[in-house]
Amino acid sequence: MDRREVLSERPVERGRGFMPGVSVIPSRVLFTAGLTGRNPDGTLVAGGMAPQARRTFERLGAILSHAGAKFDAVVKQLTYVTDIEAYNAGGRPERAKFLGGTRTASTGLVVRRLADPAMLIEVELVVDLPGAPSRAPLLEKYNAESHGGDFHQGVIVNGGRLVYLAGQVANAPDGSVAGVGDWRRQAEKVYENIGHLLQAAGATPATVVKETTWVLSIDAWRQHGPAVRRAFYANDFPASTLVEIPGLARPEFLVEIEVIAAVA
Amino acid sequence: MPFSTIATPLAKPVANYKMATRLEGGRLLYISGQVAWDASGNIVGKGDVGAQARQTFENLRGVLQAAGGDLPSLMKITTYITKIEDFPAVAQARGEVFQGELPASTLIVVKSLFHPDFLIEVEGVAAV
Secondary structure: OOOEEEOOOOOOOOOOOEEOEEEEOOOEEEEEOOEOOEOOOOOEOOOOHHHHHHHHHHHHHHHHHHOOOOHHHEEEEEEEEOOHHHHHHHHHHHHHHHHOOOOEEEEEEEOOEOOOOOOOEEEEEEEEOOOOOOOOOOEEEEOOOOOOOOOOOEEEEEOOEEEEEOOEOOEOOOOOEOOOOOHHHHHHHHHHHHHHHHHHHOOOHHHEEEEEEEEOOHHHHHHHHHHHHHHHHOOOOOEEEEEEOOEEOOOOOOEEEEEEEEEO | OOEEEEOEOOEOOOOOEOOEEEEOOOOEEEEEEEOOEOOOOOEOOOOOHHHHHHHHHHHHHHHHHHOOOOHHHEEEEEEEEOOHHHHHHHHHHHHHHOOOOEOEEEEEEOOEOOOOOOOEEEEEEEEO
16 A cells, blocks of 8 residues: 555646545555446446446446445546536546545546447546555456456456557558558557567566557457457456547548556 | 566557556556646646646656655556657657656557647656
8 A cells, every 4th residue: 555645736627526646565566457437237327427427437436346445545547538518517527436535646528429429428547445455366356346348357466567658650670551441450469469568577468467458449349459459368357448549640540559567 | 676677579659658567566646647737837848848848747757756656666557649740859858858768658649639729739757
């Protein structure tokens, strides 16, 4: 634990539930997938932003609870919304009910689309868990509720060293872009690059903790990406988030994937 | 340095940034997405992405220093912009602030940030 908060006196941060930074001595760190307002049967809760936000935080609460933690252990929150006015009116008050007085490091983004076009909010957390690491197993991957997706809702790093990869795109070592206009080829090249970097760091696809996939089209990604992804992870998936955005660093790039991994 | 830099000739960056970093000890610092606010909470450089980028990176530096680190403590940054046309100005400002190689880095163009006047937001993970 040993949480330290970087406080700010700026009026914009005071009273809004976040702060510039939070540092911890990482011992057991939980990364959640991006959670949304889905019901247990996979449908979205009805009623728009406020019910979706409430359901999102309820599900995050269950993931925290499974790991023996509460919202006061959250270090970092990343909130993706598709409509900022709706979030300010209906989402922010729900967040406050769950986070209470806890101030986290926080980033908020307005994106083009989430997994389901009707989704208005998705939230992922980094959490500093109580307790000493046992160091074995290195990772604890779990779901707080059953779902049909190729991901885990929570992954605990149990005393390992964290590895942060730059966002990977379909660039070859000579600087050229592999698979211009070709989703499948870009997916293959991105995972090839991730594989090389994990190996150089002493990690493997099985020790990837969290994955964020940024795509220009979720519909196109779903036709070509998941098969490549499943083969890469050999069905041993990290916590993950999939987001549609309008652009990446070069117009040729269709997908960018960043991962956090762990090594013993 | 409480982190190491991972590199391989098999996967090279498209610009001057690290491809991966590994925490080796010390404290793990998560930094909120920084925007071009000044100390009073006013937006610096409304409509001027270069000015916003400089203020944003200065704010990032301020958080790092308050946590006992500085820019070289950064393991990873993520830069969010709202228009790809703004990237050259952001890259120039970033190059002026960072001496030498950048941390591991991701660049994403989002639909917008949490206030319509913000043109850039940068978050980071550091070892301090």
